[in-house]
Amino acid sequence: MMAIRELKVCLLGDTGVGKSSIVCRFVQDHFDHNISPTIGASFMTKTVPCGNELHKFLIWDTAGQERFHSLAPMYYRGSAAAVIVYDITKQDSFNTLKKWVKELKEHGPENIVMAIAGNKCDLSDIREVPMKDAKEYAESIGAVVVETSAKCAINIEELFQGISRQIPPLDHHENGNNGTIRLGNQTPQTIRRCC
Amino acid sequence: MADKLPSEFDVIVIGTGLPESIIAAACSRSGQSVLHVDSRSYYGGNWAGFNFSGLLSWIKEYQEESDVGEEWAAWQELILETEEAIVLRKKDQTVQHVEVICYVRQDSDDPIEKAGAVQKNPVSVMSPGLNDPLDTVDTSCSDTSELPAPHNEPETALEVLEVEVTLEKENQHGYTSCSQSALERDIAEHVPIMEDVANAPKKHWITYSQIVKEGRKFNIDLTSKLLYSRGLLIDLLIKSNVSRYAEFKNVTRILGYQEGNVLQVPCSRADVFNSKKLTMVEKRMLMKFLTFCLDYEQHPDEYKAYEQSTFSEYLKTQKLTPNLRHFVLHSIAMTSETSSNTLDGLRETRNFLQCLGRYGNTPFLFPLYGQGEMPQCFCRMCAVFGGTYCLNHAVQCLVVDKESGKCKAIIDHFGQRISAKYFVVEDSYLSEKTCSNVTYRQISRAVLITDGSILNADSDQHISILTVPPVEPGSAAVRVIELCSSTMTCMKGTYLVHLTCMSLKKTAREDLELVVQKLFTPYAEVELENGEQEKPSLLWALYFNMRDSSGINRDSYNNLPSNMYVCSGPDCFLGNEHAVKQAKTFFQHILPNEEFCPPLPNPEDIVFDGDGVQPEVLVPKPDTAKEVTGQRNPEEHAQE
């Protein structure tokens, strides 16, 4: 039996860059042109193998709170990784990426793994952001970077694999979440992040 | 990236405290379009929690006298002749007597304090300039030098120095009297010296710059509460599924204070029997009494005659030693010696006992990262169902239609008029004109950072609650909640201690300092000769008073339109019952036919009701890991 590790991943990026579409593609292998702006969806999970562990991604979507710069700090709590998304056809969305990174550094957990996704790479004929810019920037902050297309299922798996690889191996000493309680419907469940 | 706000909603909620956030979530959940705004840059109002630098900014704000009123677009031209305005307050007045005392060394030449830029926004976001958000976006985007190496994170200091701090080190335990010079100590602290053959491991002195540097490890709540494990808030969290956004710790110890000593109070059956402090006879007495309390209503003859007496009087008639009486009164019922009657006492005792054992051997839970997470969890729920969130968004006035007497819109600080059917406003936003007939009580609060627990034990990771009975005539009972670092509210090696009482004297410091002195000693970098010091040391302290706006009758406010609801700030009690009750009452007024925060029909994970995929039927297969396993709540997996 492989050990399952729960990894919270939060999504960041401007409205309309394709955050929800990326999760939807990753979790359900599905793409919907008329996806409503994140109503009702905020929490999806998918488990993938990584080495001799299973990584169970708990993926949080912004729920639109970022639209007026009002993301709650609880959104970042305990995140192992953040996916910061921009739209390669919108220079603006790349410019604001840096703001999201800064925000993460201020409010996110200290050792959070950062992954940058240049989404909508199927539209490269109307590209505004050169791949080179993203690569350079990602390198400067030590982030993983890929260009993705939620629409055409390009590099979505790779994005999350990239995250998996950056997650430091489980440190048995700092298994400090002993006694943490999640409130369930009937039975309270004490979390064990390693079996 | 900031769009313009829509000009029409069903419900507008002003203030992001707990009751407002619950109402926002409930309304949004029932399909109402909700605009939720707060004029502050952080969530929670007086229910908020801050990291250390965020707290310093908060302190500064309340220590500053001047009203740095921004220019707001004039609203006067925006209302019609048939309308009138309820003008809201520009600057919050609910917090007073803010005092900070730093007991640890505050060297100004400490390298760390020079490191970074000022973090302007305590908790949240890239707050846009009030007038042109895009402007801000541009300027700070061009600044790539901001990407910090881990060592100079932009959260320290300049501000630290600006906060008004009472320095007590000189007159209490001056460093000057210490034989070692500051410089030498610095070296000892930062450079491991190989020749140092000192037999005992060197004590690690904590300095102010360390607290500042590790400031993000702190989550300091303005309001100190716990969740009763069978209380209304827990029930609501579970029922509505909001619970998935938070994690909790069980409070591990109930403490009592008697004759100057802090003692652990046994309360569960196992505790009672394992207690080394109680005699066999006492154990039996206590168990018998507690068993009776669990179903006291079945035995009215046992207490009928004492219904008019105080609980304390009643306890004297029971077979209990003074020791046991003290614990039952102060630590279990947590009622006051003088003012609560027998029935209150019995009810509180039963409530306590009923909450035992649900999650652990005390009745209380505490949210990881602090109580300040609670409003945010409900806000997220609201947003998930389409609610619109705007911090840093002040409302100048509510617009009332003269003829119908109903509120119809707000005018925000940009001068935008936004209409709605219902308006929920937190008390602190109301102007003096609206509240001229209201009398408020005050809550006294202290927040301490200490270097040790008030009761040392096998583990240094306890979460404890202690009630200190009134220390002198005319003072109040003080509730003390001590949080260890695994609650994610303070840095390793420290404790965060919250003191709360009803204010009876002039300032919070006057109300609480005596208790602080009884439990702690000021920090001193002096190695004590006879080893362990008996009391933990105070590193840093904050005192303030907060207005208690609970229990105010709606009629006390002047001219409230019928579709406007006023939420209270935090009350003085331990639980969150008042906030939940108020939210529910207002919600039922607004939407009488709707259920309050019903459970989700499907887990919210399933929204993509697209044609091809039917997420519900995807059953996780244990051997093919690369399957979708996440269509359900994490909680539900446990039951498979």
Ligand SMILES: Nc1nc2c(ncn2[C@@H]2O[C@H](COP(=O)(O)OP(=O)(O)OP(=O)(O)O)[C@@H](O)[C@H]2O)c(=O)[nH]1
């Ligand atoms: N061509 C193309 N369109 C995409 C891609 N990903 C998303 N979109 C479209 O972009 C739009 C926005 O996608 P969303 O996934 O809703 O974006 P979001 O970042 O979640 O937006 P908010 O929830 O509003 O913050 C939708 O119309 C998607 O169909 C992609 O890879 N290629």
Ligand SMILES: [Mg+2]
């Ligand atoms: Mg979305």
